[in-house]
Amino acid sequence: MYDTSSQSTQVTMASINELTQEDNRTEKKLKVLFVSSGNLKNFDVAPFIKVQGDSLLNENIDVTYFRVIGKGIRGYVSNIKRLKETLKNNKFDLIHAHFTLSAWVAVLCQPKVPIVLSLMGTDAYGRVEKLSQAKPSLNYLTILTLMIQPFVKRVISKSPNIEKVVWQKKKSHILPNGVNIDSFSPSKSSFRNELDLKENVQYVLFLGNPNDPRKNYDLVKKATPILKAKGIEVLAPYPIAHKKIYKYLNSVDVLVMCSLQEGSPNVVKEAMACNCKGVFTEVGDVRYLVDSTKGYRITGFDTEDLVNNIVNLLEEKECHGRSRLLELGLDLPNVAKKLKEIYLKALK
Incomplete structure (x- = not known):
């Protein structure tokens, strides 16, 4: 008689691999709306936010960008009507707001989908203007950050010093931005001629x-x-x-x-x-x-x-x-996977 146990194991493993590949192909594509400032002079969307959004494509996530136009509380609040129209005319699984004021715009729209907030720094510690103020300070931004936490599903901090302002710890995640290591890598050649830089300086x-x-x-x-x-x-x-x-x-x-x-x-x-x-x-x-x-x-x-x-x-x-x-695992694909895990937890 032939020993078919090893053959059976191979067939089973092959079947599992096929099923896994099929699951990946049929996995529901998540649709996420990024809400962030559109007030930058040189960019429609901040480069690090756009890079993060692009990285999620490989995780089967479609990202749409909503640009908040206007500064200060009044400027941000003026975007609520536009955002309501965007949510009414499009179907999203989740909203990812970058900066506390952006998150408040989303919260005040009373969406039916969960909101994930990324704290950017100034919304956690206020704006530093001089060295003597380089310590956490309580101002309207930090107060708004403290107040918004019950209304969002997850809070992402870029670093431990930012996370200190998060009091709903069960919602808290520390996740720095990733780096595109293909776009940013050591080059064998210098670009000094192109940048009008001297070679011997x-x-x-x-x-x-x-x-x-x-x-x-x-x-x-x-x-x-x-x-x-x-x-x-x-x-x-x-x-x-x-x-x-x-x-x-x-x-x-x-x-x-x-x-x-x-x-x-x-x-x-x-x-x-x-x-x-x-x-x-x-x-x-x-x-x-x-x-x-x-x-x-x-x-x-x-x-x-x-x-x-x-x-x-x-x-x-x-x-x-x-x-x-x-x-440290701070390459873009690795961080994108971690961000997707946060989204899935917010959706549960």
């Missing part, structure tokens, strides 16, 4: 908005003449297209991020994905992101400290940012 890059007090460009400005005396030039090309950031990160020697307040800064993770060295202030989850990774320094809010860290880092040859980022 060391460059420090600042990508924040110099006019935004939270980005603390004043610290970089104070360090600029000292660095120039050492033959190091500072670049502050804001605003630039998001796709051009990759070219800068692969052409400069060091990225500097001096913010007074952040959640999980995308620019830090994008630099890591490109193995671009960096000097950062200890805000949000920056300490956790870089840890003791070669190629990175944590600086204080002091000009001398910033300059010393930059100069010392320029002498360091190795940078392991990309491997650290992958170790």
Whole structure:
């Protein structure tokens, strides 16, 4: 007699694989409405929100974007009628609101689908205008964030410091934005000619908005003449297209991020994905992101400290940012899967 047990096992496993593939093909496609600010001068939708939405396509999720036009409470509230019309004329499984005021617009529409709120940072801690205010402060944004939590199904914080304002812990998730490691990767060639940069000069890059007090460009400005005396030039090309950031990160020697307040800064993770060295202030989850990774320094809010860290880092040859980022699982597909899990929990 023949022993058919192994054959039976193979047939069973093949059947299970076929069924799994069929389930993936027949899984109901989720339709999600992203509600976020449409007040950015250079973008219809904030790049990191658009990148997140695009990443969900591979998770069988269709994303539609609703842009909130107007600033402040009155500006946001004026969008309720438009959003009601959008919800009336389209069928969505879930609303994902980015920023507390966007979530209030959704809540006041009284939708029949669950709402997921992503806290962006300022809605958790208020707006920092100067170093002496770089601590959590109770203002109308944080009050609105505290008040809205009973009306949403899930709350996503980009970092632990943001999550501190979430009091309904059963709804809480910490999920930083992911990075497109295909778009942001180390390049074998420099883009200095294309960017009109000199080949024999060391460059420090600042990508924040110099006019935004939270980005603390004043610290970089104070360090600029000292660095120039050492033959190091500072670049502050804001605003630039998001796709051009990759070219800068692969052409400069060091990225500097001096913010007074952040959640999980995308620019830090994008630099890591490109193995671009960096000097950062200890805000949000920056300490956790870089840890003791070669190629990175944590600086204080002091000009001398910033300059010393930059100069010392320029002498360091190795940078392991990309491997650290992958170790943390912050590539876009991995984060998209985690976000889908949050959606499914909200739908239960």
